[in-house]
Amino acid sequence: MSLLxxxxxxxxxxLQHFRGRKNRCYSxxxxxxxxxxxxxxxxxxxxxxxxxxxxxxxxxAASREQHMKYPALIHNLLKCSVALNRRVLCDLSITEPRxxxxxxxxxxxxxxxxxxxxxxxxxxxxGVFSRITQLQ
Amino acid sequence: xxxxTTFSFxxxxxxKLLLYHYSHVEVKFIKCxxxxxxxxxxxQQWATFARSWFLIDARMQPPGKIASMCSVRLQGKHKxxxxxxSDIGDHxxxxxxxxxxxSGNKWEQKVYSSHTGYPGSFKQxxxxxxxKKDPTAIIKLAVxxxxxxxxxRRTMMQRLHLFPDDVLPEDIxxxxxxxxxxxxxxxxxxxxxxxxxxxxxPMLWTPA
Numbered sequence: 001m002s003l004l005x006x007x008x009x010x011x012x013x014x015l016q017h018f019r020g021r022k023n024r025c026y027s028x029x030x031x032x033x034x035x036x037x038x039x040x041x042x043x044x045x046x047x048x049x050x051x052x053x054x055x056x057x058x059x060x061a062a063s064r065e066q067h068m069k070y071p072a073l074i075h076n077l078l079k080c081s082v083a084l085n086r087r088v089l090c091d092l093s094i095t096e097p098r099x100x101x102x103x104x105x106x107x108x109x110x111x112x113x114x115x116x117x118x119x120x121x122x123x124x125x126x127g128v129f130s131r132i133t134q135l136q
Numbered sequence: 137x138x139x140x141t142t143f144s145f146x147x148x149x150x151x152k153l154l155l156y157h158y159s160h161v162e163v164k165f166i167k168c169x170x171x172x173x174x175x176x177x178x179x180q181q182w183a184t185f186a187r188s189w190f191l192i193d194a195r196m197q198p199p200g201k202i203a204s205m206c207s208v209r210l211q212g213k214h215k216x217x218x219x220x221x222s223d224i225g226d227h228x229x230x231x232x233x234x235x236x237x238x239s240g241n242k243w244e245q246k247v248y249s250s251h252t253g254y255p256g257s258f259k260q261x262x263x264x265x266x267x268k269k270d271p272t273a274i275i276k277l278a279v280x281x282x283x284x285x286x287x288x289r290r291t292m293m294q295r296l297h298l299f300p301d302d303v304l305p306e307d308i309x310x311x312x313x314x315x316x317x318x319x320x321x322x323x324x325x326x327x328x329x330x331x332x333x334x335x336x337x338p339m340l341w342t343p344a
Contacts (some may be wrong), residue, residue: 054219062216090307 055086062093089135203278272298
């Protein structure tokens with residue numbers, strides 16, 4: 001039951017694709033495997049960030065097709081208490097275009113109501129969508 | 137990222153066909169009378185991942201705005217299926233680059249610097265000199281600077297086609313699918329206003 005044997009048994013599947021002597025020689029392999037584990041741990045956190053970034057880019061592209069900007073879309077959906085997250089919005093924009101179109105129409109309507117309320121000084125009656133208050 | 141084999145979305149809207157008249161460069165829109173949702177699944181997938189050809193007229197437009205529109209489409213960021221590794225950018229054809237319009241005094245003040253690495257070869261050209269030397273260089277450099285600084289940038293630049301005038305070669309004309317609206321509304325010259333409009337314009341005071 002040698003430590004060396006244990007090491008190679010456990011890590012041979014990990015370091016098969018390493019370059020040079022790092023996949024053969026114990027001293028170099030130990031260092032390389034430790035770095036690989038560190039990178040993997042950091043990447044698990046970064047993966048969540050990059051996935052969210054990709055969702056946001058996709059939702060922004062889809063909303064620009066519907067003549068709406070991403071910040072306006074998100075803020076107005078929030079004001080209508082539509083609690084869809086970016087992942088779901090991204091999937092809708094790809095596989096359910098009509099639903100996404102109706103969401104942008106909702107956000108656009110809420111936005112125009114907000115602008116009218118801000119500019120009109122409350123003289124006109126508030127719109128239909130503004131009556132939805134945010135969920136607590 | 138796999139999202140199933142069927143695509144039900146028509147994110148290119150009703151794609152606009154382009155008619156181009158050689159004689160007096162008239163570009164007409166003809167809206168297609170079909171929707172992508174009436175296509176079969178395989179046709180939808182083909183249309184989704186196809187590479188479009190966009191046309192932009194840069195006459196009297198600020199080159200930076202033209203360049204940002206180009207860079208968005210070259211990267212594929214206008215598509216909901218965007219991914220930086222997917223290579224889903226489209227082709228962009230820019231015509232009339234000779235007639236771009238910088239705002240302010242940029243024609244004299246904006247400086248393009250270059251250095252070949254050899255001593256004594258630091259060159260600085262104003263935008264006007266650069267434009268005279270090569271009428272497509274300003275937009276080319278602007279788009280190059282706006283694309284992501286990685287290895288895909290060169291392939292995206294190969295998909296950008298710049299023409300100084302509105303004469304386009306036939307093979308590019310055949311490929312064009314959509315014309316993009318100009319970012320800047322061109323203001324009318326005083327000579328283009330009719331006498332009635334000029335009289336109707338309100339005057340604060342009449343010179344005595």
